[in-house]
Amino acid sequence: MRTQTLSVLLGAALALPAAAQDFPERPINLVAPFNAGGGTDLLLRGLAPHFAEAIGGDVFVSNMAGGSGTVAASALQGQRPDGYQLGYFSVTVSTIQPQIKNVPYGVDSWTPICSVAASPSMLFVNADSPFQTMDDVVEAVNAAPGEYVYGSSGPGAMTHLTTVAAFAGLGILDKMKHLPFQGSGPAIKELTAGNIQFFGDTEVLMQRGDFRPLVVFNSERLENYPDVPTATEVGIEAPLNELYLWGGLFAPAGLDEDLADILEEACEVAVNSEGFAEFAESSGTVIRYRGREEFDAFFRDQYEANQVLIDAAGL
Amino acid sequence: MIESLPAALAILFGLEGILVLVLGTVLGIVLGAMPGIGSTVAVAIVLPFTLTMGQAPAILLLLAVYAGSVYGGSIAAILINTPGTPQSAATCLDGYPMAQRGEAGLALGWATVASVAGGLVSAVVLIFLAPQLAAFALEFGPIETFALILLGMTCIVSVSTGSVVKGLLAGTIGIFLSTVGGDPILGEMRFTFGQWQLFAGFNLLAVVIGVFALSEVLIRAAGPITRVSELIDFRGVRLPTRAMWRGRLGNLGKSVAIGNVIGVLPGTGAATAAFISYAEGRRSSPNRDAFGTGEPDGIVSSEAANNAVTGGALVPTMALGIPGDAITAVMLATLTLHGITPGPRLVEDDPVLIAAIFAGFFVINLLLLPLGMLLSRVAAPILRVREAFMMTAIVLLCAVGIYFVRGNTFDLLVMGAAGVFGFVLRRQGFPMAPLVIGMVLGPTLELTLRQGLILTDGSFPAFFTGHPIALVLGIVAVVALAVPMVRAGLARRRGTA
Amino acid sequence: MRAAASERVLVLLALLIVAVALFASTFGQTFSGGGDVAQQPMFFPRIVLGLWAALALAALVQAVLAGEGVAPIASWTRIGVVLLAIVVYANAIAWEGFFVPSVVFALVCLPAFGIRNPLVVAAFAVAVPGALVALFNHGLGMPLPTSRFTYLF
The missing domain is CATH 1.10.287 (Helix Hairpins)
Known part of the structure; x- marks a missing residue:
């Protein structure tokens, strides 16, 4: 009791907001904008214990699914920025959806805390497909316009943007058909069955089937696939040449600087912890930490750059 | 597969294995039996625990909880007419009338035996035929799926007790409700009127719980007060005797087969299977005329099929790495987390794990029988509390259950509105099952229709000319619609003559 | 008719x-x-x-x-009270959390269904929502919506 009074007095004396001194004095909620058991949810559940340890308080994960993640982001945007509610948003939730839907949030609605993970996306075909290179694809599509079909897990999803980046970058998008599915599962099934010829996703998902990657949207070739060319190498120009499925923690805009600093530091410790590295290793997560300032700049840059993709996709 | 069985059994019958299987099944049954708390919440509760377990126990726990909750859902459906999940909505149709007749224990007995039979057969099929079934699933493209869903839609007619027009109207309203939110092809917003809460559409479970459970509370509030819950004579499960099975085994076999086949096809699910199986039972069972009035075949059709789906859905999950339904999607994600890449190579890379999962599924279904009987005996006194406590507790539990489905309080508003809507419609003699069918099948119907039109460049006849499976399913759908009408016509003529 | x-x-x-x-x-x-x-x-x-x-x-x-009829309503007061209580309850959770609206709902709903003993009503109304909050918010770490006063319930 006495120490508590003392610390309050001390806080007042140092003219620091009491909130930052005692933060966190109750459990912190990490919001996954998708269902329990999905990729995003599990990543967050993998991070949560390390985050809790780093910040010295309780942390729990809650799920608020729906609308491709926009429902959770819209709800969080309207919350008081007290630091107790953070959302884990991906590139699509934070930069694509707000530009194609009339949601109540935009680029200025957030205080980005840190980025956690980022995986380059790849375009791939079935293993028995005749296509070995992107040149084969361009040739075949030009020879038979309207014949070839690319799939996606839904309009505006990462899978959709990957195919758009590839085919718009090579100027053949208008000569192909787009077949959206609900989720990657059914789309991958149709790729195996041959009803669609192309699909794009991250390395982890591609490994689920007998698929052959044709191009990777990364700045350099991947360690596991040294023979697969980057988008730049096959002639896809910026800004369509790099595409990452990234995600990070966001708080509502207007978060107190001191609280943001505390959260950022905890995030850095958690993401770089040994336990999380182990988790990432086994789950195929590619860790990519960025601090507050760096992440803010990156996020704003992506918001702008993805405008080109959205226009190309006709969304 | 067979040669890995000994190693797999060692995992199952180790201390952790047995503990996980028994506790998971018990937890699933208990949670599923609470009105409003369904499979989704049950899985969400155990998920954090699976993160700290080994691969096989984690998957087995999820499976046990899921299978238990699907079975538990039939308890709530039969005893208080409130299915916790859409897949037991068809069980209400005959289960509740049977319970009202005073045969609650027997109705649960039919449900138990049918569930166990469906689960066990699908486990055996899974163990021996997974690769062949997976290859079959690949034959089902968007157009074939469209034809299957069309066939499923014909059940609306067969579950329309009372008035067919009202049943069709309720079904159409259900389909419409499913179109609210994002357009599946273009992502454009429809009927949201600027409300971002509606971007995700109406949650299926919120509507199902509203129109079944909450409207039931309102209907009881509108009626005279009873001092105890109506079903006082429930004293535990009573299994059907061998004599009762006479003439019903064919229907059981057919229902199990339907559940297995539909489970294998990704993107359909247990509710679809239960309704299609119910409609097929109503068309072909020797006891078809009694459907809807508390006929055991009705319970068997629904329960055998929805439980067989669980096994079926594991086929594409394990053989192709493609989740068959929501729960297998969670399992896949859990596998990934444990460093296992699901996919075609999994069977060769990790045969012991696959064998443990398949054999574990068999054991879980064996456990359902004794655990189900035991738990229902323990739970029986709860049903004897006064209606007031029961009704109040149902509303509270529904609120908890629906909140956790998507973590959104908006869904509670939807649930409340659906409750009032369901109450108003049920007073006017509208059946609610068609509304649920419409909402369950609506999204797939629209998506596959439009996907098919994209693939055929806008030609609807090409759906059937170029796709033999779709043609057969289309013909079956027409027959399924025509037969009851012809039969009704004949009966009318005979009646007047 | x-x-x-x-x-x-x-x-x-x-x-x-x-x-x-x-x-x-x-x-x-x-x-x-x-x-x-x-x-x-x-x-x-x-x-x-x-x-x-x-x-x-x-x-x-x-x-x-x-022109067929529908089932008569036994008591308009009761159905009116229960219907209103459900609609208000579904709305209130978003603003006031789970616990407080649940208690109020039970306090209204139980007498409407004919429970007259105030002690029984109060005990049920506090115990059942209380048990749910204790289980989900504090036992399982998946909290129900909390009130504006405290994060504890």
Whole structure:
């Protein structure tokens, strides 16, 4: 009791907001904008214990699914920025959806805390497909316009943007058909069955089937696939040449600087912890930490750059 | 597969294995039996625990909880007419009338035996035929799926007790409700009127719980007060005797087969299977005329099929790495987390794990029988509390259950509105099952229709000319619609003559 | 009997009006889709709404011709109270958390269903929501919505 009074007095004396001194004095909620058991949810559940340890308080994960993640982001945007509610948003939730839907949030609605993970996306075909290179694809599509079909897990999803980046970058998008599915599962099934010829996703998902990657949207070739060319190498120009499925923690805009600093530091410790590295290793997560300032700049840059993709996709 | 069985059994019958299987099944049954708390919440509760377990126990726990909750859902459906999940909505149709007749224990007995039979057969099929079934699933493209869903839609007619027009109207309203939110092809917003809460559409479970459970509370509030819950004579499960099975085994076999086949096809699910199986039972069972009035075949059709789906859905999950339904999607994600890449190579890379999962599924279904009987005996006194406590507790539990489905309080508003809507419609003699069918099948119907039109460049006849499976399913759908009408016509003529 | 029949006509008429209104609303908006029917967001909903309107009309005609009655309501007060309580309860959780509205709901609902003993009502109203909050918020770490006063319930 006495120490508590003392610390309050001390806080007042140092003219620091009491909130930052005692933060966190109750459990912190990490919001996954998708269902329990999905990729995003599990990543967050993998991070949560390390985050809790780093910040010295309780942390729990809650799920608020729906609308491709926009429902959770819209709800969080309207919350008081007290630091107790953070959302884990991906590139699509934070930069694509707000530009194609009339949601109540935009680029200025957030205080980005840190980025956690980022995986380059790849375009791939079935293993028995005749296509070995992107040149084969361009040739075949030009020879038979309207014949070839690319799939996606839904309009505006990462899978959709990957195919758009590839085919718009090579100027053949208008000569192909787009077949959206609900989720990657059914789309991958149709790729195996041959009803669609192309699909794009991250390395982890591609490994689920007998698929052959044709191009990777990364700045350099991947360690596991040294023979697969980057988008730049096959002639896809910026800004369509790099595409990452990234995600990070966001708080509502207007978060107190001191609280943001505390959260950022905890995030850095958690993401770089040994336990999380182990988790990432086994789950195929590619860790990519960025601090507050760096992440803010990156996020704003992506918001702008993805405008080109959205226009190309006709969304 | 067979040669890995000994190693797999060692995992199952180790201390952790047995503990996980028994506790998971018990937890699933208990949670599923609470009105409003369904499979989704049950899985969400155990998920954090699976993160700290080994691969096989984690998957087995999820499976046990899921299978238990699907079975538990039939308890709530039969005893208080409130299915916790859409897949037991068809069980209400005959289960509740049977319970009202005073045969609650027997109705649960039919449900138990049918569930166990469906689960066990699908486990055996899974163990021996997974690769062949997976290859079959690949034959089902968007157009074939469209034809299957069309066939499923014909059940609306067969579950329309009372008035067919009202049943069709309720079904159409259900389909419409499913179109609210994002357009599946273009992502454009429809009927949201600027409300971002509606971007995700109406949650299926919120509507199902509203129109079944909450409207039931309102209907009881509108009626005279009873001092105890109506079903006082429930004293535990009573299994059907061998004599009762006479003439019903064919229907059981057919229902199990339907559940297995539909489970294998990704993107359909247990509710679809239960309704299609119910409609097929109503068309072909020797006891078809009694459907809807508390006929055991009705319970068997629904329960055998929805439980067989669980096994079926594991086929594409394990053989192709493609989740068959929501729960297998969670399992896949859990596998990934444990460093296992699901996919075609999994069977060769990790045969012991696959064998443990398949054999574990068999054991879980064996456990359902004794655990189900035991738990229902323990739970029986709860049903004897006064209606007031029961009704109040149902509303509270529904609120908890629906909140956790998507973590959104908006869904509670939807649930409340659906409750009032369901109450108003049920007073006017509208059946609610068609509304649920419409909402369950609506999204797939629209998506596959439009996907098919994209693939055929806008030609609807090409759906059937170029796709033999779709043609057969289309013909079956027409027959399924025509037969009851012809039969009704004949009966009318005979009646007047 | 007459009142019951007119209740049915009223409900069906309302369903018909809603269908027509929604159908009309599909023409006011512009979408990005091309000329292909598969690319038109309103292609499918218009079919469904058309069907809805036609079926509602058919049911309306049936109801007018048949004039069958509906179940009488035993107590308008009770159904009114319970209905209002459910609607208010569903709204209140978003603002006041789970616990407080649940207690109030039980305090209203139990007497409406005929429980007269105030002690029993109060005990149930506090114990059941309390147990749920204790279990989910503090036992399982998946909290229900909390009130504006404290994060504990």
